[in-house]
Amino acid sequence: MSAAEKLAGKFIVIEGLEGAGKSTAISYIAKWLALQNMPAEQITYTREPGGTELAERMRDIVKMEVQGEDLEDKAELLLMYAARVQLVEHIIKPAQNNQHIVVGDRHNWSSLAYQGGGRGIDLQLIEDIKQVSLGEFNADFTLFLDIDPELGLSRARGRGELDRIERLAIDFFERTRQVFLQLTDAEQKAVKIDASQTPEIVEKAIFKQLDNWLASL
């Protein structure tokens, strides 16, 4: 089987804190996929939350600031899963059925890390909501870009003003990072990349991990 045939129908996810370099990593993955002769029209890119019309509206609600009404942590969590269900059912699964490879900028781990680690919602409760929403649907391979939150935020700041979530305290992001690290340790189909390195080194590390994963398929 050719590399492109092996990759067809797979779902790769990039996870990491703000400013870790996820968007940058997607461009490296696109480059790697081209090297595997994966046709560009057979690649679907997603970002979460969002990616369908309704999911994008849910994303807007999560980012919205309303005078006198806080978004409750559990409402935020459920909106994330509502958006994810829309994306998985309307975009990701149909793309996989059409032999696309799907490259996701964030997926399920972000809910465990941010709403669980960051906000402090019980991780088992989030796992239960995941089961109800998505069942056994999971990424085939996850690249976790690990970065010190201070460095990530300083990179993100260079990009413009911080939004409501990005302004939260550094210890929120440190707790978030710890959950990402635990998830990566516990999952065989996931790897950690030291995202504090130069873009050239990060790119090389991503290529190497993708080569190893492809060899295992």
Ligand SMILES: Nc1ncnc2c1ncn2[C@@H]1O[C@H](COP(=O)(O)OP(=O)(O)O)[C@@H](O)[C@H]1O
């Ligand atoms: N390895 C790196 N070293 C230094 N700066 C980086 C690196 N990777 C990305 N950047 C820069 O940091 C900023 C955030 O990167 P980005 O890919 O948008 O992160 P994310 O999508 O995870 O928030 C961008 O300005 C990007 O050019």
Ligand SMILES: [Mg+2]
């Ligand atoms: Mg990004």
